[in-house]
Amino acid sequence: MNAGRVHRHSAIPRVGTDGGFDGGADPEEAAARVLAGRYELVRFVGRGGMGEVWEGRDRAIGRRVAVKLLAYEQDDTADAALFLREARTAGALHHGGVVAVFDLGQDDADGSPFLVLEFVDGRDLASVLRDGGVPPLRVVVDWAAQAAVALAHAHDAGVVHRDLKPANLMVTDGGVVKILDFGIARFMGSAERSGNVMGTLAYMSPERFDEQPGDARSDLYSFGCVLYELLTGRVPFDRGNPIEMMNAHLRRTPTRLVDLQLGVPAALEELVLELLAKDPGDRPAGADDVHRRLRALTVSREDAPPPPKFGRRRSPRPATGTATARTAGGITAVLNPADQPATPRPRPAAGDQATPFPSVTAPTITKKPWAFHVGTPVSSPPVVAGGVVYVGSDDGYVYAIDATTGTKKWVFPTGNHIGSSPVVVGGVVYLGSDDGYVYAIDATTGTKKWVFPTGNRVTSSPVVVGGVVYVGSTDKNVYAIDATAGTKKWVFATGNHIGSSPVVVGGVVYLGSDDGYVYAIDAATGTGPV
Template sequence: MLLRKGMFIGDRYEVISHIGVGGMADVYKGKDHKLDRYVAIKVLKEEFRGDKGFVAKFRAEAQAAARLAHPNVVNVYDVGDEDGINYIIMELVEGITLKNYIERKGKLTVRETTSIAIQVAMGIEAAHNLNIVHRDIKPQNIIISREGKVKVTDFGIAKVASSRTISSVTMGSVHYTSPEQARGGYSDAKSDIYSLGIVMYEMITGRVPFDGETAVTVAVKHLQEEMVPPHVYAPEIPVSLEEIILKCTQKSQERRYANVAELLKDLKQSLVTPDASFVKIISPDETGKTMLFTKGDMNKIKADAYGDNAAYADAYGADQNGYAQNGYADGYEQGYADQGYGEGGYDDQYAGEDGYAGDGRYDQNGRYTDDAYGGGQGRYADDYDPAYEEGDYDDDGYAEDDYDEEDYEGDDYDDGYDEDDYDDSYDDRRGRKKKSRYEDEEDDEQGELNPKLEKLMFVGGIIVAVIIACIILVLIGKAFGLFKFGSKSNTDQQETTEDSGQVEMPKLVGEQYSDVQKTLTSLGLLVKATYQEADNYEEGQVMTQSVAEGEMVKTGATINVTVCSGKEVISLPALEGKEQSAAEQALKDLGLTADMQFAYDNSVKVGYVISTNPASGSDVVKGQQITVTVSQGPETKTGTVPNVVKMTQADAQAAIIAAGFKVGSITEGSSDEVTEGRVISQSVVSGTKMDQGKTIDLVISTGSDSPTVPNVVGADFDDAQETLEALGYVVKEQTQYHATVAEGNVVSQSVAANTKAASGTTITLYVSLGPEPTQDQSQADEEGQ
């Protein structure tokens, strides 16, 4: 049911218009009459209102987002329900989604991509600092306002991060979802980093890296397929930005950025030195958490362990290997293990004994080289075979020449095993070949039982039986929900938080802060840094830690560290209430830069500072950017000026106030046309569009100040003329016969006596010629002449 225009919610919010539809809710433009501002009203769809789960999720969105207050996040103001209507009141942002912006432009420029990514990352970082994981980062949930401000919205499936955050609860749009979300594993802040990497990929190339006809197809591609490097579709992309995107979108969580702060640092550096290679790519063996063994490696291990009976281990060990390697095996099993999942997708091109391809893009120290993959045939040579392409590692990692054959030659060599207990292909001590397996079989066929083979088969049979029993137990346990398979990181974290609840504090002093963040995060601990200058430490090194090395600490605790700033630390002064220019100068004097933002405020004068971010008193370093919010004064609205001319003063004032304006100065003036006490004129012409709150001046009539015309009827014309001219009137004479008025006297006047007439008015006097003469008298007069 759509809400009606003009409807009120919560006796406060007026519905103005319907502006959009989401998966769970309708969105309306509304007006908050209490704070006199426009808002967005998000209302849960009617078909979901009876579902307690949806209602709870809907309210969880508001509770999660309401904790955020950041310029790059759409703010949540209120939440409630009324008459079965569940609603959230949000900041109204008028603009365009990033998805629509990309569709309009095809693809974005490098600078646009980087700048938008920085703003989105700042919003995500604010959420992560409150342990909120968005889990649905996509261009449709990123809004670019008319002022160019980028804001992240729709925390519809956000959850407070914990060791139990499992993405099977809900999953965001499949084109941007992380591999761990796609497979239903543990998802954390790094899942948002992956999704942001996909968004950056789409911005710079104009397309998503993985697409398909169904959501399942796309999800599987996130898990299995390698990403086509961005430069294939966007040759103009600089080295640094491509490396950032590739690091964000690693399939293995451990190989992505440890946190958004590290990502922001690289994005900002990319703006300064776009063609430099400074992004640290984590090689597979740097993570140190999980090692996947290929089929060939496993066969070698089985052969070493079981000797000639390796065939049995191979026959029964494959399924077990599937569980052991994958850790989740829930419908994915061997297929994804063969793809090398868990060691990263794209970056298994870097795999080798040292974690880097011999002629790859990065050398062993992580520095960028101009040599292309495949021996300098281009940035990504077409004929380069990824290390995991055949489900196996690079053979160099396990090269036979790692072992010197000379160590095994000579009569003095002793393998440490008794010849009766260890079956080998060669007896080095005797220098003669022992019987082969086939020779043993011939002996068996001839009825000669080899006791060593019998013993070996007995041991092998026991091992096979144990393996089969383990597989059966796992299958039964999984069927009854006794075992939960998930990602390695989730298993590790659950073991830490649930089994012991405590971890041992490692040594942090002297380590780089970025490494410390990774270490503490992997242990389930939080970290808070304070920066301080020091001469005996390098920039970024940890100088002190609040918990000593070796002590046990509860998971989830916050560890305070002091980090060498490398730059002078400054206490940010209070700028609130200062003029914009004064605030900018104060920051400049301290070696800081200002990012000026503007907002309406009813209490702070226009052009004066409302607040800063970081807040005053915070420790900052030279060169740091400070966000300064400056007042634009109260939010203005436009109204139409009413016509109040000839209204009484009281009615005119009421009409002006009702239109949203103020009554300015009131003056008085005489008027021959407007009655005393009414409006003669107004300072702004009626019908004019003007900002509400401005003033309109009025002129009120005091009546006419003109002289009163005297009565001159019956008076001698000369006397009447003299009287009227003395009052400033212009007198004209017009004669006529009159039977009763004596000749020369005034018969009538054009302006009535006792009326007001302005000086200069022309008054016509009608003067008598006496009685009209008769015909006989006229003839007599003519004869006398």
Template sequence: MLNPGTMLSGRYEIIEMVGSGGMSEVYKAKCHVLNRFVAIKVLKPEFSSDVNFVTKFRIEAQSAAGLSHPNIVNVYDVGEDNGVYYIVMELVEGITLKEYIQKHGRIEPKEAIDFAIQIAQGVQAAHEHHTIHRDIKPQNIILANNGTLKVTDFGIAKAASSSTTTTNAMGSVHYISPEQARGGFSDERSDIYSLGITLYEMLTGHVPFEGENNVAIALMHIQSEMVSPREYYPDIPTSLEKIIRKCTQKKPERRYLTANALIADLYRVKENPNIDCIVVPKQTVPSSPTIEMTKQEMEMIKTGRQVDAAATQEVPPARPKTSEIQVNRPVMKPSQFDDLFPDDDDPEDEVSENDIGDDYQNDDEPEHDEDLDPRLKKIITVASVAIAVVLAILALVVIGNIAGWFPGGLFGGKATTEKTTGSDVLAPTDALSTTEQETIPMVNVVGLYKTAAEEQMKKNGFTNYTFKEQTDATVEKGYVISQSVDDGTAITKDTAITIVISSGKEMTSVPNVVNYEDSQATTLLEEAGLKVTHGYAYDDNVEKDHVISSDPVAGTEVEEGSTVKIIISNGKEQKKVVVPNLEGMSEADAAEKLTELNLVGAPTYEYSDTVKEGQVISQDPVVNTEVDEQSTVSYVVSKGQEKVTYSVAFSGSLTNTEFDFDTFGKVNVSISYTIGRESYSVYSGSAGAGDFPLSIDGVQGLTGIETNSGTFTVTITDSEGIDVTSSFNTGGLSATFTQESGE
């Protein structure tokens, strides 16, 4: 595993691992030369150490780099850095088709056709460049976020299958073609077979064949018929089913010869699903990594026998219990003929590559001989001989009883005679009447759709089976939950068998939640076993955040787990109003205009040097803004120019400089302060020598003054009225202004 920050070839910086497969690990990386993000597939060490494999890998990867098509993941570069072999590819954001199928269960026919066309277009582009994929499967198809499907991993399968282990069959065994399973020659038609299996899985949610090990599945591809996809989902068009059958013919020459021919038929079915198209087909798997079969497994496939689990290192997956089998994922036994073949090395049973070539080339044999499986011929022959032997024994018993060869009767029974119209007819009491009835093994129908299960029962000869419906929270309606007789149990064909079919989940009644508050309604519905989704609408009669209605309506019987949508009230519908222009209006006019439009006014007041007192200065929201009715519109009303006032305080004193109080006596003092045209008395009265210096501190000042400047006027006269002001110092007086309001 490469650590984030690792640089490959001094160019590609590893950012993070995004996936891991059977042969490689995939990383998101940044190319510092072209400044773009890429995907880098790095070979695992066990493959990197194989020189022959690496050589083939580089050749095929370089060949894949020549492919350029919207439905193929582009290969940009192939390189090696200190034994690390890697391929640089286009980084596609999305998920694999396998993940998409698992997420949705199955894909609807219309969408599946579109997907198949895109895949086939990518495959055709590769075939035109003489590149065969050999491992087409949902895991190797990426569904990009924009809806485009891209096929990836071209060249790797061919490199692997061309390595020194030539008998290895590469690819996921669930999608492998019969010729690949045999280890024989494969060509473009092998990709078409795998694409047919992929289309089958898209439509049904599972692959047609599943067994206990790789060999069992591979043998099914070679000799078993597929269950029709329509038996699982009758909505699949017959024409689309025929396309799948033609893609998955056992013999390559009977399939579509080119992907273009397949694309043409897919387009015809897309335009007219009822069109009569083509012809042949049976079952789900987890994500399957690319696998290599061992030589022993390939030998088992060639000889038509199952793998001895104890002799191989691979441990087959445990089979699920009947109750654990999931819907749409029916499980088949590896082969209904396995137990009939001895585990020997009879050369006549081996299938060699030369034999396969002869199958393809010998066109002189009758058609029905080609269709009949050689092992089925052997079964028929063995069965014919067995029947003949049984008939001979029965005849011998009857003759022996008549001739008296068996005293006391065969197996201890006694021969008796009955008088019938004058002739004696021998009737053995035990030999034939007590012969055990023929038994057959019970088949597994769990997980099948009802019609498919019934068909399976008929095919196996069972005559006394009944269907019983039962609710089930996990099994989809119409599919088999369980069967009264276990798979493989030997029973007679008329044994009573009960097959339990799912009628879906338990039913429950939708409770009435109208007018309930949202959280209360949700709780009630969830307690009833239902899922809840929400919608919202205006309603003049239902309080905001309360339920207006439900879908389905109250009282409807639905399956538990069903979704109920409740519509929640947003209250009364708020109509939109365009905000008018209020600027310049009087306060009264602005208020009236807002009331007419069903808006709420919110005035505030400010001084303005430019806007007349009482008129609107500004508003919020601005003019022409669209708002809900009853919205608030704020606006500012002018108070006119702001008036500034001041207060003034007086301080200081008058001092005598040369006046002779002893000679002239007291003086009359008058101090006033003039502001503009107004004069204000600060001090007035007579004063003697002891009053000087004469202080005006503490004299009450003035308030409400509209200016902040003024002058003192001092007049001092003697007792005779003569002005003696000059004999005093008046410069010690001062006035201090303080602003009372305004700025």
């Protein structure tokens, strides 16, 4: 994009080692900046891998965003190139488990690049470990499985992350795990040998210390380090200095989980050891294989305390300086001490009161299966959120069913069959019906919030992004509806019925139509091909 004029303040506020501001503009004033005439900086969040991270607002469509500003020196082209590479690599990924990139621009005042990303409400796993210790086993397995799916998507797209660690994995208020910070990621096809080893030492694969840029198998090793830490509260190799840690990654075997008496299933320990294999060829075949094995595990399903809402993302730990270490082969590793793991925290003993953790996507279920009788065929795929199953039926009703007991919580009537799958966002259930309406229903009470009319049956499952509901109808139109008010924002006409569910990525709505075309439509304005 062509960045417009930055209004009012041009100095990027610097962040001190205590998380405060070091000189530059006053934080209150800096938050008034507007980048490219569109992205308003609202609140400082913290320092990320390549610069400062702000909560922002996209004035054009009223969307909450995250804005990353590169701490830029005019003559430092290397950092700028690395920053732009993050935009290219992360922007190539379109997956719910990867933080989305919306836009890229440059400050006209001082040339500093900025990146506009999806804003994630939640916390990074480093903060979760630091503040609450080791999560319950079932939570760890679910988080790891979610991360593995997102990682598999990145690898399928030819992108290797190269800096997987708990600080780069976010868990949202709803228990969804997202991978972020592709600051040193690269496309596999462009990888070349390099004497500069970039990453976080505690999670770095052995081959990275031999001038290898790392591939998908290197990410699996880092993933194994993360999984080991989530299970034990400590990284596999916790040594006193960088050289000893490098040596441990290259030559030592981590303490076996069985020896730590954590009650980890044998199949899970086997997977962790394979992930941490020194030879890349001995690691699992791919992240999709890791996901499959994690989901196949049978783990304890004891009830955990209800999770609190996280609210806004907490600031990442501020950088406190760097250290360098040189291997025998002359490889220089640039290390950030703030990225090193905190003091290990033990798993809470049975009966102990532990700090609650975020809810997981898959709810706790009873050991005795249940069946809920509707009476007519159910063709609407169900969704589960907050321990409740939401599903539509051919009888025209929407059902909310307790996921643990299988008992009815509420029933909501529509005017015809329901084949659309519901989506639950912000405590509201959204779905379409064959009566031609899109419904917004309070997820807790089952009461109607609003109803929006289309011209025909709605079999397309809606998606909700940035406070807007996007859905197709068999009246041939795509609708953008204000998620709060239920009012129309725009309508786009295709040539035939729409049963395809839309996908929204980078400010663009993608969907197919029975006219044989796939459409890309501007999410803000509803403009598409003429």
